[in-house]
Amino acid sequence: METEPFSLDLRSPLSTASGPISRREGFLVRVEHDGVVGLGEATPLPGWTESYAECEDALSGMRGPESLPSETGEAGRPRRPAARHGAELAVATAEARAAGESLAAFLADETPADTVAVNATVGDGSVDATAGATREAVEEGFSTVKVKVGARDPDVDATRLRAVREAAGDDVGLRADANGAWDVETARRMLDVAAELDFSYVEQPLPSADVEGHADLRGRGVGVALDESLATAGPARVLAADAADALVCKPMALGGPIRTLDVARQASERGVDVVVTTTIDAVIARVGAVHVAAALPDVPACGLATGAMLADDLAPDPAPVEGGRIRVPAGPGLAGDAFSALRQPPE
Ligand SMILES: [Mg+2]
Known part of the structure; x- marks a missing residue:
């Protein structure tokens, strides 16, 4: 599993429980599964998830799908939800791509909505x-x-x-x-x-x-x-x-x-x-x-x-x-070939 930090400016400041923020900072996550690369994203938000530093730390400890943290805190809340989201989404999109299905079809019990x-x-x-x-x-x-x-x-x-x-x-x-x-x-x-x-x-x-x-x-x-x-x-x-x-x-x-x-x-x-x-x-x-x-x-x-x-x-x-x-994008995984450039690790 690889991660790549990003920082994206907001058009206007967003008020959060921990004060106004002007950008969203997180990590693009890449996972290889059966020779197929899946993408995920971990973008912590103060007041809703762990902090950026805790997210970074949790991601650095994850080796791949087998190390997805399963631990939960009180009342079923995961301890580091953004890091977990990044890894879980990356694994799921890789599995969906490997199966030739959209993520929605891969996740759904029945036919997903268009x-x-x-x-x-x-x-x-x-x-x-x-x-x-x-x-x-x-x-x-x-x-x-x-x-x-x-x-x-x-x-x-x-x-x-x-x-x-x-x-x-x-x-x-x-x-x-x-x-x-x-x-x-x-x-x-x-x-x-x-x-x-x-x-x-x-x-x-x-x-x-x-x-x-x-x-x-x-x-x-x-x-x-x-x-x-x-x-x-x-x-x-x-x-x-x-x-x-x-x-x-x-x-x-x-x-x-x-x-x-x-x-x-x-x-x-x-x-x-x-x-x-x-x-x-x-x-x-x-x-x-x-x-x-x-x-x-x-x-x-x-x-x-x-x-x-x-x-x-x-x-x-x-x-x-x-x-x-x-x-809903119909191509395999998140959106077929839409994110092919992001699936390549930077040189
Ligand atoms: Mg609300």
């Missing part, structure tokens, strides 16, 4: 800016829009949610993401507003550690989706507490594509939906996440339209967003 619907994300902004961005997304063909809330006074956010529904019309699926910003009373009030406006779900209304609090928020006429809680409390605890109607799964934070599908199967046994999204990854992990989404039966719109947040990338994107959907 295309995956994706949501547009409308960031925090004034009421007018929020309505304008929603209209633009609908004009581009998105049938699901997610709006960021929680940074403003709840009354202003309530007005923004109404403006989003009005701009989107009745047929567009809507979601709100509070990133853990509210207390219980505010969350109840805002969920009632979202229910009245026929939003599908509100993501992470309460701080991530409050798993029980989320369980209590369910049943108010709008779904509760959990994202940050999967990284902090872990999927096993979230599912055991019946804390969510939907899980927002980031393969990079869950330790790899196969780990993510395991979580999705456990969720689906409990009637919990799974949405696949990224940690603002480079193209290898993004395309990997597209295959994971395609491998899930009846996956709802996913948070996979994140490529535009990067100013630069490792290679051209073979799975771009078009009209609110991504066509």
